[in-house]
Amino acid sequence: KQEVTQIPAALSVPEGENLVLNCSFTDSAIYNLQWFRQDPGKGLTSLLLIQSSQREQTSGRLNASLDKSSGRSTLYIAASQPGDSATYLCAATGNTPLVFGKGTRLSVIA
């Protein structure tokens, strides 16, 4: 059974810092790994999807990497801004339906 873990549960950084969010999964037989952003009272916004054959994906200041052998993915956010404050969730899709981690709550302080 796939389990997805995100560490840390919460993170607070000053504006302008680069930061890394971590995601680990127990079953390496995944088809893809997705990163989402959730703002309070809102749904989830898809940020990046990494297919199992890929190592990383980039969108603007965001870069996500995938290492299936170690069961890990990271989301790198460059030059963080207060508008980046939100909860970031990763989710793995494999033989089991999309399994989410509990998220990392990020606060970027101006």
Added chain:
Amino acid sequence: DTAVSQTPKYLVTQMGNDKSIKCEQNLGHDTMYWYKQDSKKFLKIMFSYNNKELIINETVPNRFSPKSPDKAHLNLHINSLELGDSAVYFCASSQDSTENSPLHFGNGTRLTVT
């Protein structure tokens, strides 16, 4: 021009009642989903429909019954509501049911059972 829209946004009801949540997507996607996010913010899939056909049905009480009148709509009906049903329910859609289609989520329906 909301892509995935759910109604209502908030739903407060008493135990034992029956309620429905509606979801519509205008993205032309073939696949739709219902997810439940509990008080600990843990998000778990409940159902998935592809072209009106049920393809995923996780361990959910049979008091929950999804209905897809067409591929743009996936409604969730809940019978005999219980306190433990209180949660935020999210509808989502994707281009198809393959594993490389990003999910698009609605803004959620916060259900409170008293």
